[in-house]
Amino acid sequence: MKKAMSNTGPKVPYSVQHAPATADLAEISRREMEITQRMIGRFVNDTKYLGEKAAAAIHLSLKPLIDATPEIREIKGNADIFMDAVRDYIHNLLLLQAAGGDIFGMSFKTLDKNPALLVFYQAFVRAGDRLYDATNKLLDTNVATCPVNINRDIDEIATAPAKSRAE
Amino acid sequence: MSAAFSGEGPQKSYTSQNTATTVDLLTISQRQREIVDGLVDKAIKDPEYAKGPIHQVLMAIAEGLGKIKYDDYMHEAGSPEFDDVNTLALKRDIEDYVLSSLLFKAVQNNEPGANARDKNIRPYLELAQNAAIRLGDNVKELAGDSFSPPLSALMDYIEAEIQKEPTKALT
Numbered sequence: 001m002k003k004a005m006s007n008t009g010p011k012v013p014y015s016v017q018h019a020p021a022t023a024d025l026a027e028i029s030r031r032e033m034e035i036t037q038r039m040i041g042r043f044v045n046d047t048k049y050l051g052e053k054a055a056a057a058i059h060l061s062l063k064p065l066i067d068a069t070p071e072i073r074e075i076k077g078n079a080d081i082f083m084d085a086v087r088d089y090i091h092n093l094l095l096l097q098a099a100g101g102d103i104f105g106m107s108f109k110t111l112d113k114n115p116a117l118l119v120f121y122q123a124f125v126r127a128g129d130r131l132y133d134a135t136n137k138l139l140d141t142n143v144a145t146c147p148v149n150i151n152r153d154i155d156e157i158a159t160a161p162a163k164s165r166a167e
Numbered sequence: 168m169s170a171a172f173s174g175e176g177p178q179k180s181y182t183s184q185n186t187a188t189t190v191d192l193l194t195i196s197q198r199q200r201e202i203v204d205g206l207v208d209k210a211i212k213d214p215e216y217a218k219g220p221i222h223q224v225l226m227a228i229a230e231g232l233g234k235i236k237y238d239d240y241m242h243e244a245g246s247p248e249f250d251d252v253n254t255l256a257l258k259r260d261i262e263d264y265v266l267s268s269l270l271f272k273a274v275q276n277n278e279p280g281a282n283a284r285d286k287n288i289r290p291y292l293e294l295a296q297n298a299a300i301r302l303g304d305n306v307k308e309l310a311g312d313s314f315s316p317p318l319s320a321l322m323d324y325i326e327a328e329i330q331k332e333p334t335k336a337l338t
Contacts, residue, residue, distance in 0.1 A: 026188040026275040026287035033286075084297060091290060095270075097190045101295055119196035126259055 021116065023098035032091045036040060037160055042153070054138050058083065078138045085127070085134035089151065092127040093158050096120040188287060190273045194332055202328045206234060206261070209324065221306065221321060224257045224294045257309065261300040265325055267295040273334045 047055045053072065057079035060068045068076075084118065100119040111118045128151050135150055210217050210225035213236060217225055230237035251336040297324070306318045 021192040022189050023192050024189045025270065025291065029287040029290045032290055073228065084293075087290070088297060090292065091294060099196070115200065116193040116196040119199055119262075121191065122259075123263060126263060142277065 006049065021099045028091065028094045030096060031094055031158075032087060034136065035090050035094075036087055038157055039090075039150075039154060050135075050139065054079070055112070057138065075138065078134070082131075082134040082138045085131040086150070086154070089124075089127040089131040090154055090158065092120070092124040093155065096124045174199055188274050191269075195266070195269050195273060198329075198332070198334055199262065202265050202269075202325060203228065203262060204232060205328055206321070206324060207234060211235060219309075219320060221257075221318070224254050224261065227254050228258055228261075243259065257302075257305050260298070260305050261321075264295070264298040264302045265321075267291070267298040268325060269334055270331055271295040272329055 020161055040058070042049050043058045044055050044062075049055070050058070053075070056068060056072045057075045060066060060072055061079035061083055062078050064076075096117075099117055100114075101117050101121055101124075131151055207229045209227055210222060214222070216222075225236065226237055229235045271288075271294065274288050274291045279293050298314075303318060
């Protein structure tokens, strides 16, 4: 009996599985806006990050009344989709973190033992895929040559301030 | 140190909003699984409930849940060809739509129309709207515009399931 139990249970305390994963949705919204603003600053002000054309299209997407060339207006739709994908990705990342997920070190074994976490992890992965596709579309590139890893940069920004607050 | 953070924090207290919008994510995810599961049960019992691609998607999910053997079931029902890629995408869209709807309902505290302009609630409305658009687009891609009635039935069923046992914010 003892042997059978040792094979089924986790080796380390696994608080997420047993404690309710409460999350303040308003706080998550506030954090999403905060992180989105920081990313927008990078997208628009650092023209080397996504390139001048994409930066201008994102600027136009955020402020539709500004002057823009026909070429930039033509890709505004892609910039709209891109910004939706960015917000969606950040929101899902924060929900996953609130559910107890570690975006940098989660194993399938962990997910398999926690169906609740799996639901938010799957949603996060899907949002990541959409962001990658939207980035490629905006930059008119393909997956193999996408010059930036926005997902990684957002992950870093999203994780860093949370740590600072805890400290 | 505190000065460095003073510019980042909210200008007014979030206390009341925090109390009203705290939710149990485990319950939300459990409800998502229950609703998708219920959708599948209904499709198994009533072949007329969802037709064509939506029916195929639900049967594929049913197989994933161990409820049926897809090939046997669809063979008996005289199913058309089954596109794995599109069906998988549609399955994901359904799961996303249910999850985002649950979050929106929870943050809204199940009061239709309440605080839809609230800056804390609006992002959840947008998440749900975007998920609904993706679901609709995928269904149209699979089956054309004529599929709007089954899609609408699917969304109505999800809405009814959510309302059956609303996930309210913790108070």
